[in-house]
Amino acid sequence: MSTPETSPQAAGSLNRATILLTTLARGSRKGSTLTELVKRSGLPRPTIHRVLDSLMELGWVEREPDSGRYNLGADLAALGYSAIARHPIARVAETTLSALAESLRQVVYLGVRSGLDMVCIGRYESPSQIQIGKGYVGLRGPFGMSLSCMAMFAHLPEAEVQDIINANMARYHRIEGFDEQGFHRTVADAMRNGYGTYDNIILDRSTSGLAVAILDPSGHPVAAIGTTYITGWLDDAGKQRCLEQLQLAASKLAQRLFMELPAS
């Protein structure tokens, strides 16, 4: 009725495998137990067991010998290197964002959307001031729960934004300390401003942040750059400068990503 429910076409076992791999990717880096997968994926247990066996045979899933936890496998990682080589956002961004982190003296994150998830594909910190943050490359969470998502929301059709939020609301609420009021306010702010910003909202109550989207030539967001700082460290002018630097970096990257290469 309200939810689309339109994906009857894709191959059966492949679908199951994808759901499981995504579920594993959403889980902790230490891996997941079978029962955790049952709870989080919603698939019947025998099915999971069987599909995991197949995936293990392919090397896409591994099993910690002692703990028995399932985890994404080495062959999938190897395949990932090749897939990443064909989607070079993070590689292209490497120098620009490292320099940005250095200049801001703040940690800078790069993220992309994958279905209903946000995936962190880059983390850059100033060597002079190592700041310990919770984000790491490969981290996956519900799309909408980070400032980078807000920046991308601002450039997505409003209907799509609503669809994503509706589909993920249950997952948001599972996060400790989630404040739906503040969340909707942050989204509205982002849609109005064209970039993401918050102070003392969402999760961590002592941090503020800024994020901007990287747009393709048609205006569709393909990634987002975000940065976090202790609330109060930046006054309004400082915030403005920070925002401008982010925007500059984003447009520079967009240009480099979508620039036509001269015919060789």
Place this chain on the structure above:
Amino acid sequence: MSTPETSPQAAGSLNRATILLTTLARGSRKGSTLTELVKRSGLPRPTIHRVLDSLMELGWVEREPDSGRYNLGADLAALGYSAIARHPIARVAETTLSALAESLRQVVYLGVRSGLDMVCIGRYESPSQIQIGKGYVGLRGPFGMSLSCMAMFAHLPEAEVQDIINANMARYHRIEGFDEQGFHRTVADAMRNGYGTYDNIILDRSTSGLAVAILDPSGHPVAAIGTTYITGWLDDAGKQRCLEQLQLAASKLAQRLFMELPAS
């Protein structure tokens, strides 16, 4: 009869999907056409077509709108980031090998085995002397066609080495300028020395190289470090020093990878 032929168990469509994805990963970064996939994978064309459709629906495969070439998709890359986060060899090696490249003033490669393939998962160059090499992160080729493979051969059971070589011989011969004599000599050298080395052999006739394996506590090779230089740039003493530095880096990495972490 002679070949094992023992893999009847894994799920059908998953198997097909894996073969296709691997075939795509082996192909150029620009993607592959359907007919190329037919030739290289050996699967019937309608099957490929159907499975690719499913894979595209999942976001694991994409299609260049104008050229019609198939390629590994963005969602697979996103999944790859998570898988790589759980197999941190490249991350752990980052600083050590960058320093090594700087010290040697040569390009240093890091590679792992995936089935019958070698995958390049790291490339480190000295900023002071940028050297253009053919290897890039994500590059995938038949296992055995690089020095890093030789280094790993040296620590694999001889029977397994023979199996790999037999299985890949047809692929070797497809490479222009392949010299079977020299290849076997290089393998024998590696098995004897415990590390990989060549001068003017295999492919590029003006380069020499050195490579050593990274071993897990049981002695099994998990990755290899390799470096290339113009033949003649290093005399015997220089070669020896270079080898020692590689071996030092390899053992340092092994130690860091398999060191028990103190309970937190």
Place this chain on the structure above:
DNA sequence: TAAAGTTATCCGAATACCGGACATATTAAT
């Protein structure tokens, strides 16, 4: 305009996927 090559679609037969039900560890509680 024909011929060669590449891509897309049908569709019946055969297969291997599906998951409820059951059996077997493994851990926790009495």
Place this chain on the structure above:
DNA sequence: ATTAATATGTCCGGTATTCGGATAACTTTA
């Protein structure tokens, strides 16, 4: 020890899905 509770592993028959030969549509070359 014994029971209870939880997690993991295995069977197996019905049926939905996959399989690929055959054919059609489309595109480039001669």
